[in-house]
Amino acid sequence: MTELSKYVGPGADMPSMGMGCGTKEIGYMYGQYKRVTGKVGNVGRGFLGGGQPNFPEANGYGVVHFADAMLTDKGDSLTGKRCLILGSGKVSQNVATKLLEYGAIPISFSDQSGHIYEPDGFQSSRLRTMEKVKNERGAKVGRYIIASTTCQYNEPANIFDIPCDLVFPCAQMGSITADDVKSLVESGCEGIIEGGHCSVKSDARKELKKSGMLYGPHTLTLAGAQVISGLEKLHAGRITDDMLRDEMRRIHKEVKNTSSEFNTRGDLHSGGIIMGFLRVANIMAAQGAV
Numbered sequence: 001m002t003e004l005s006k007y008v009g010p011g012a013d014m015p016s017m018g019m020g021c022g023t024k025e026i027g028y029m030y031g032q033y034k035r036v037t038g039k040v041g042n043v044g045r046g047f048l049g050g051g052q053p054n055f056p057e058a059n060g061y062g063v064v065h066f067a068d069a070m071l072t073d074k075g076d077s078l079t080g081k082r083c084l085i086l087g088s089g090k091v092s093q094n095v096a097t098k099l100l101e102y103g104a105i106p107i108s109f110s111d112q113s114g115h116i117y118e119p120d121g122f123q124s125s126r127l128r129t130m131e132k133v134k135n136e137r138g139a140k141v142g143r144y145i146i147a148s149t150t151c152q153y154n155e156p157a158n159i160f161d162i163p164c165d166l167v168f169p170c171a172q173m174g175s176i177t178a179d180d181v182k183s184l185v186e187s188g189c190e191g192i193i194e195g196g197h198c199s200v201k202s203d204a205r206k207e208l209k210k211s212g213m214l215y216g217p218h219t220l221t222l223a224g225a226q227v228i229s230g231l232e233k234l235h236a237g238r239i240t241d242d243m244l245r246d247e248m249r250r251i252h253k254e255v256k257n258t259s260s261e262f263n264t265r266g267d268l269h270s271g272g273i274i275m276g277f278l279r280v281a282n283i284m285a286a287q288g289a290v
Helices: 023-037 058-073 090-101 124-136 141-147 178-186 202-211 224-235 241-261 268-286
Strands: 082-086 108-111 114-117 166-169 191-193 214-216
Touching: 058 090, 058 166, 058 191, 058 214, 058 224, 058 241, 082 090, 090 124, 090 166, 108 141, 114 141, 124 141, 178 202, 202 214, 214 268, 224 241, 241 268
Parallel strands: 082 108, 082 166, 166 191, 191 214
Antiparallel strands: 108 114
């Protein structure tokens, strides 16, 4: 934080939660930030200032809103889709909550100890039980089987052998390999929507493109928190989930159009990179930097 304090602050950028970095860690960071700068974070999300964000579910909800936009564009919907979730932290839980609202069926969670699989899905009551195991007791997901007679723990041994329609990897980086994609294709899976940073390895992305499966890259799906930060400044903190949904749909539409314009039709990963590059390049040109 001593070095990072030069680049973050109330008028610059705000660190936010992520894997291994929650409220406590942000609080420690802010303590050092104050010692070094003497400044207080009081705009935007305000998380650096030690307060809670107004919409902590934004990342998880945004992932699902983006998935809905992808499927709607294909004339499909999330309703009835069996969704494999990798991970069991806050983002994973928020993804499951929003999937239920869309009528989808979250069927799994995982952590370092393994994975749990509910063949009939995690309805609201089961999801609350799983959240209590993780959030209040700090236990591994395997503890959940005590509260369920239908749950399968590490069965099958490979989580990707579980029949599903969509996969939402919200765990560590590189959790999906090319072999995993091949296995998912063979079982009829329709797509992978990242809920974690770089969950899909580079070779797996190539396999996804070759197979024609839907792919929502983290550079787009995880834009929710940044979108909310900007909206808070515009709307004085009065943010709704409908605003987030509309913004995620806008992002999907813009990236899709960019992808088509630059001859990478259907490739949202390439479209997102191109659109990001163009935005930065245009700003640099406007400021005389190039």
